[in-house]
Amino acid sequence: MNTPHYQAAQSVLRKVTGIDVKKAESEVKAYVESGAGRVELKNAVCIPNFAFAQYIDHTLLKPDATREEVIKLCTEAKENHFASVCINPNYVRLCTSMLRGTDVKVCTVVGFPLGATSTKSKAYETQVALEYGADEIDMVINIGELKSKNYDVVEDDIRAVVAAADARQRADRSAVIVKVIIETCLLTDEEKIIACVLTKNGGADFVKTSTGFSKSGATPEDIALMRKAVGAGFGIKASGGIRDYATAKKLVELGATRIGASASVKIVKEAGCLSPVTPDASGKY
Amino acid sequence: MNTPHYQAAQSVLRKVTGIDVKKAESEVKAYVESGAGRVELKNAVCIPNFAFAQYIDHTLLKPDATREEVIKLCTEAKENHFASVCINPNYVRLCTSMLRGTDVKVCTVVGFPLGATSTKSKAYETQVALEYGADEIDMVINIGELKSKNYDVVEDDIRAVVAAADARQRADRSAVIVKVIIETCLLTDEEKIIACVLTKNGGADFVKTSTGFSKSGATPEDIALMRKAVGAGFGIKASGGIRDYATAKKLVELGATRIGASASVKIVKEAGCLSPVTPDASGKY
Numbered sequence: 368m369n370t371p372h373y374q375a376a377q378s379v380l381r382k383v384t385g386i387d388v389k390k391a392e393s394e395v396k397a398y399v400e401s402g403a404g405r406v407e408l409k410n411a412v413c414i415p416n417f418a419f420a421q422y423i424d425h426t427l428l429k430p431d432a433t434r435e436e437v438i439k440l441c442t443e444a445k446e447n448h449f450a451s452v453c454i455n456p457n458y459v460r461l462c463t464s465m466l467r468g469t470d471v472k473v474c475t476v477v478g479f480p481l482g483a484t485s486t487k488s489k490a491y492e493t494q495v496a497l498e499y500g501a502d503e504i505d506m507v508i509n510i511g512e513l514k515s516k517n518y519d520v521v522e523d524d525i526r527a528v529v530a531a532a533d534a535r536q537r538a539d540r541s542a543v544i545v546k547v548i549i550e551t552c553l554l555t556d557e558e559k560i561i562a563c564v565l566t567k568n569g570g571a572d573f574v575k576t577s578t579g580f581s582k583s584g585a586t587p588e589d590i591a592l593m594r595k596a597v598g599a600g601f602g603i604k605a606s607g608g609i610r611d612y613a614t615a616k617k618l619v620e621l622g623a624t625r626i627g628a629s630a631s632v633k634i635v636k637e638a639g640c641l642s643p644v645t646p647d648a649s650g651k652y
Numbered sequence: 653m654n655t656p657h658y659q660a661a662q663s664v665l666r667k668v669t670g671i672d673v674k675k676a677e678s679e680v681k682a683y684v685e686s687g688a689g690r691v692e693l694k695n696a697v698c699i700p701n702f703a704f705a706q707y708i709d710h711t712l713l714k715p716d717a718t719r720e721e722v723i724k725l726c727t728e729a730k731e732n733h734f735a736s737v738c739i740n741p742n743y744v745r746l747c748t749s750m751l752r753g754t755d756v757k758v759c760t761v762v763g764f765p766l767g768a769t770s771t772k773s774k775a776y777e778t779q780v781a782l783e784y785g786a787d788e789i790d791m792v793i794n795i796g797e798l799k800s801k802n803y804d805v806v807e808d809d810i811r812a813v814v815a816a817a818d819a820r821q822r823a824d825r826s827a828v829i830v831k832v833i834i835e836t837c838l839l840t841d842e843e844k845i846i847a848c849v850l851t852k853n854g855g856a857d858f859v860k861t862s863t864g865f866s867k868s869g870a871t872p873e874d875i876a877l878m879r880k881a882v883g884a885g886f887g888i889k890a891s892g893g894i895r896d897y898a899t900a901k902k903l904v905e906l907g908a909t910r911i912g913a914s915a916s917v918k919i920v921k922e923a924g925c926l927s928p929v930t931p932d933a934s935g936k937y
Contacts, residue, residue, distance in 0.1 A: 430766040431838045434800045455768030457794055481715040481764065483740030487780050492773045509742055515719045553716045580865070
């Protein structure tokens, strides 16, 4: 778990709570090694797993989401220190106003969920989202053109969104992150690999599995395949159908560096205590 | 069936095939009344029901539709004289190039299918679609703002798309048609009525039931309700889950003036012969 994201999470955790994860882990370990029983331990020590929360884009993309629901989403994101809230473009302004000055970013979607708008529209949508304060853009590739083997069109489509993102420097001068949704469930393995390559060539930061609006979502096999395709040091976001910590953790272990989920609060609750408190098969910690 | 659409359909039919529907109907009737048997008649006279085809937007909106599939769609639309092809924005140029000089219009979608993009993006998407040659725009309302009771926001969103459409006169100087998708399956009856009123107030031409990407599609009850809400002389498009002629016909009888369907070729095949050739219970025609 010694990834840049985990390090960032530790830093956030220190800043926000005054708790040093590494130190806390050692303390827990020392406590366990001193002979404390499992039950006592469970009751005595439970540090919220902010480190895992930093992997999560807290997501609400259903078309009938109300302003009230979006406000709740932002409140939960602040409390749990999620990486971002991921919402539809019409709620970007509401979220930026709610999250200003916090460690939670605002992520929105472009050409979503079909990926079948024109390239000009995707670039403009990106421009407007950033103008309204978005920090991260999750765009959908042109799936039809990928299927039609017009790879240049697909890559140019990505490049146009990246260019629109680069054109607008954020207030803190950090770069806008662009994630590219390839909708894995509609693609063959060969098409998934090609889509990963086009995503890298197009200048984006992450490749992302799914919209959550198609046949199915992220699978362990796809995350492993995508990690092979993009190599080390490139972002991978797993999304769609991730409803528990066990699934989310597995996808991270296989190479995901970001998780898109609506059940995020449940997931971090399940993450619960830090890993050192889990006993091994022999009952030892 | 003596609606303006039916009259238009007859005129198209005359133009395209040289057949006069009314005259053909009388001829069939006379033929039957002369004593011809049912079997003979079925074999002898079957006029393709172009009149019904004129109600149909021949639709292909799945995100992985290939160029080849879109070309097939246009060919079918020309052969069957559908009102339009309804495709995603990325295929507008392909369709306009294929359908130039025919009686088939090009219809595309905006803010589709979630309706949750910004108003600015919807207006721009409309502008680009018309620039690429689209004749009709099916936009999705901002469902979240409707649910949040921000009706002004919903109406302004519609008005912005209508304004973008009005700003661009088509080559033949006829007006661009704007249809407003309210996604009935996500709304209460009260919200459906409000959405119909906002659609009219916003200056659009049609109210449309469904995207085909949500929980369910057009129902007879909704079409009847929408007809009551918008009154006579306003367009209603029924869409989503319409897979046979019986369903399509029923929706037209209840007030739909346009049908969105992917199974359009099957539907017109089922429509088959014109109604006078169907025997009544006594076996007479």
